[in-house]
Amino acid sequence: MKNMKSASIILASGSPRRKQLLEQIDLKFQVIPSQVHEDFNLDLIPEKFVEHYAQEKAMDIANTFPDKWIIGADTVVVFHSEILGKPKDRDDSYRMLKMLSGNTHQVFTGVSIQHKEMKVSDTFHHCTNVTFNTLDDNDIFYYIDTYKPFDKAGSYGIQDWFSVCINHIDGCFYNVMGFPLSKFYSRFSKLLKLNK
Amino acid sequence: MKNMKSASIILASGSPRRKQLLEQIDLKFQVIPSQVHEDFNLDLIPEKFVEHYAQEKAMDIANTFPDKWIIGADTVVVFHSEILGKPKDRDDSYRMLKMLSGNTHQVFTGVSIQHKEMKVSDTFHHCTNVTFNTLDDNDIFYYIDTYKPFDKAGSYGIQDWFSVCINHIDGCFYNVMGFPLSKFYSRFSKLLKLNK
Numbered sequence: 430m431k432n433m434k435s436a437s438i439i440l441a442s443g444s445p446r447r448k449q450l451l452e453q454i455d456l457k458f459q460v461i462p463s464q465v466h467e468d469f470n471l472d473l474i475p476e477k478f479v480e481h482y483a484q485e486k487a488m489d490i491a492n493t494f495p496d497k498w499i500i501g502a503d504t505v506v507v508f509h510s511e512i513l514g515k516p517k518d519r520d521d522s523y524r525m526l527k528m529l530s531g532n533t534h535q536v537f538t539g540v541s542i543q544h545k546e547m548k549v550s551d552t553f554h555h556c557t558n559v560t561f562n563t564l565d566d567n568d569i570f571y572y573i574d575t576y577k578p579f580d581k582a583g584s585y586g587i588q589d590w591f592s593v594c595i596n597h598i599d600g601c602f603y604n605v606m607g608f609p610l611s612k613f614y615s616r617f618s619k620l621l622k623l624n625k
Numbered sequence: 626m627k628n629m630k631s632a633s634i635i636l637a638s639g640s641p642r643r644k645q646l647l648e649q650i651d652l653k654f655q656v657i658p659s660q661v662h663e664d665f666n667l668d669l670i671p672e673k674f675v676e677h678y679a680q681e682k683a684m685d686i687a688n689t690f691p692d693k694w695i696i697g698a699d700t701v702v703v704f705h706s707e708i709l710g711k712p713k714d715r716d717d718s719y720r721m722l723k724m725l726s727g728n729t730h731q732v733f734t735g736v737s738i739q740h741k742e743m744k745v746s747d748t749f750h751h752c753t754n755v756t757f758n759t760l761d762d763n764d765i766f767y768y769i770d771t772y773k774p775f776d777k778a779g780s781y782g783i784q785d786w787f788s789v790c791i792n793h794i795d796g797c798f799y800n801v802m803g804f805p806l807s808k809f810y811s812r813f814s815k816l817l818k819l820n821k
Binding site: 450453454455557562575587588589590592593594595596597598599600601602603610611614615 | 649650651753758771783784785786788789790791792793794795796797798799806807809810811
C-alpha cells in the first residue's frame with residue numbers, strides 16, 4: 430500500500446469514472462488524458478483491440494513523462510462479434526440498447542501500465558459478461574433522453590439509472606464501469622515490489 | 626416512471642447505501658428507519674431469514690403510515706450455511722474476512738414492499754455469488770483499520786477499497802451493496818400499475 434501511495438502515477442484517461450475508481454482504492458495520481466483515439470476499422474479481435482489502445486494511450490503519455498508510472502485503459506462492448514464503442518447520436522444509442530435488450534454481451538477493458546525509464550511494460554485485459562432485462566422502448570427513450578449516454582461504450586452506464594435494466598453480471602463489476610480494479614491492483618502491486 | 630415518481634414512498638432502512646441506490650434510480654422517498662433488529666438465533670434458512678426481516682421492518686413502519694408505500698430490506702452474507710451479520714468487533718471482522726478469503730460465498734437480500742390501505746404485500750429475495758481473492762493479512766488489517774466495516778454484513782463493502790479483493794461476482798452487484806435494484810424496479814413498477 431505504501432509503495433502504491435508514494436509512487437508517481439499518471440492516469441492517461443479523461444474518463445471521470447476511471448478517476449473515481451482509482452480514487453476508490455486510495456491511489457494518488459494525476460490525470461493527463463492521452464489524445465489517442467480508437468479506430469473501429471482496425472481489424473483486431475476485442476481482447477487485442479482494447480490491449481492495443483490501452484497501450485497506445487499509456488505510451489503516448491509515457492513518452493512525455495518517462496520517469497513516471499503511466500496507466501492507460503480502453504473499454505468496448507461486444508455483441509455477436511460486433512465491437513460497440515460510443516454511440517454517434519440518439520438513433521445509434523437506441524440501436525445499441527435495442528440490440529443488447531434481453532441478451533448477454535461482453536465488456537472488455539484493456540489496461541496498460543508503462544514506466545519508460547524502468548523499462549516496465551505490462552498490458553492485459555479483463556472480460557465481464559453482462560445480461561440485460563428485456564427493455565421496453567419507454568425505458569430506452571427515458572434513459573437516452575435523461576442520461577444522454579453518448580460518452581459511454583455500448584451506450585449505457587452500469588452505475589447510473591440503467592442499473593434497473595441489468596439482470597445480472599458474471600465477472601468484475603468495475604470492469605464494466607471501465608476499469609478492472611481487482612486485476613489492476615494485483616498486477617500493479619507486484620510491479621511496484623519488483624521495481625522499488 | 627411517472628407513477629414511481631409521484632407515489633408516496635418510505636424507505637424503512639437507515640442504511641446510507643440503500644438510500645444512495647434508490648436515489649440512483651430517480652426514486653423520490655423519505656427515510657424512516659424501522660427499529661426492528663435481526664436475531665441471528667432465529668432458525669430459518671437464509672432466503673427465509675432475509676424475507677422475514679425485510680417484511681418485519683416494512684410492516685413496522687406500515688403500521689404508522691398505512692397510506693404510503695413502505696420498502697423494507699435485509700441483507701446477510703452466507704458461507705457454508707453460516708449466516709454472517711455485522712461483525713461484533715475487530716477480531717470478529719478479521720475472522721469473517723479470513724474465512725471468506727479465496728472462497729465463494731452468497732449474499733442474500735430480502736425486500737418487502739407494503740401498502741397497508743391498498744392491502745399490498747410483496748416480499749422476495751435475491752442471491753448473488755461473490756468470490757474473494759486470496760487475501761493476505763496486511764490487506765485485511767489495512768482494510769479493517771482504515772475502513773472500519775463494522776456496520777456491514779460480512780464485514781466488507783463491495784463499493785469501497787475492498788473492491789480490489791473481489792475476484793468476481795455472479796448475479797446482481799447492487800444486491801451485494803444491500804438492495805437488488807433491477808428486481809425491485811421490475812416488481813415495484815408492476816405493483817404501481819396494478820394499484821393506480
